[in-house]
Amino acid sequence: MAGARRERDIHAATLELLTEVGYDGLTIEGVAARSGVNKTTIYRWWPSKDALLGSAMVEADVLAIRLPDTGSLRGDLESLLRQIAALLTGPDTSPVVTALLGAATHRPELGEVVRRFFADRLGRELPMFERAVRRGELRDGVDPATVMDLLAGAVWVRALLRGQPPRPAYVRETVDLVLRGCTS
C-alpha cells in the first residue's frame, strides 16, 4: 500500500476531481496531476478508476464517520444519524454525495462501488448493535441492516428528495420512532 500521507492525498484528489469534473471526466491521469503522485504509482495500487474511487469513498477523511459508543443504543443511533445528516448536507461533503449519486444512477459499473461502500459502512456499524444486544436493548430477530436502512433512508429522503435539512430535533424524532415504534 501507499504511504499513509500519499494515500490520503490521492484519495482527497479523487473526490475533489469527482465533484469538479464528474465521474465521466475523472481519470487516473487527472488524479496524478492533482495529487502530485506519479500515474504509474497510482496504477500499481489501484488497477482502475473504479477501484480508486471505491478506495477513496471508504478511506477518505471527508466521508469518515466516527463510530459512537455512548452506552445506549439511542445515544449511538442519534450520534451516527447526526453524522450521516451532516455528510448529506455539509458544504464540503454534500457535493461529493451528489456527484456520486448522480453518477451512480446512469453508470451501472459505479453501482458496484456504491454497494461496496454501504456494505463496508454496515460492517463498521455492527459492533454498535452487538453492544445493544449484550445490554438487552434490541428485540430478538431485528436485523441491524434494516434499522440502518430506515434511519439512513429517512435522512436521505428528507435532505435530498424533500429538500429539508434533517435538523437535530428531526434526528431525535426519527431514532425515537425506530426504537419505540409508531403504534400506541
Added chain:
Amino acid sequence: MAGARRERDIHAATLELLTEVGYDGLTIEGVAARSGVNKTTIYRWWPSKDALLGSAMVEADVLAIRLPDTGSLRGDLESLLRQIAALLTGPDTSPVVTALLGAATHRPELGEVVRRFFADRLGRELPMFERAVRRGELRDGVDPATVMDLLAGAVWVRALLRGQPPRPAYVRETVDLVLRGCTS
C-alpha cells in the same frame, strides 16, 4: 385543462423522453412531436418544461400509487410500501425514477419539481394515517411525514444504494419495525 386523453398522452411522452434523452435533452418541442399535440397548445397549459415535468410526475399513470384502505395501519403501510418498491425496481418505472434522481442531483431547479412531487404524495397518504388515528392505532405525537420518510427511505436505500430489490419479506419486516420499534 387539456382533454383527459390528450393530457395523458402529453404526460406519457414527457416521461418517455426524460428517460430516453435525459432532463437536459427534454424539450416541449420534443414532447409535442412525440405526443402529436401542437407545441403552442402544450405551452398554453404548461408555461415551462419544469411545469410540464412536475405535472407529468404527479399525474402520469406510470408513477401512480393506489392509496390502500385495508382496515389496518399495518395492511395499508405494507400495500403502499410494496407499490413504492415496485416503482423503484419495475422495468417501466425504474428508468423514470433513475433519470429524475440523476437530473435532480445536478439541476437545482428540478429539485423544486421533486419536492412538490413528494409533498403531493404525502398529502395523498395522510388519510391513511387519519384513519389509523381514529382506530386508535397511532401513538400521540407521531408525524406521518417521518413514518413515510423512514419507510420510503428504507426501500430507496435498499434498492438504489445497496442494490438489493426490496422483496415482500423485506417490506413486511420494515413495516413491522416501524410499527413495533426495535427495542425489547
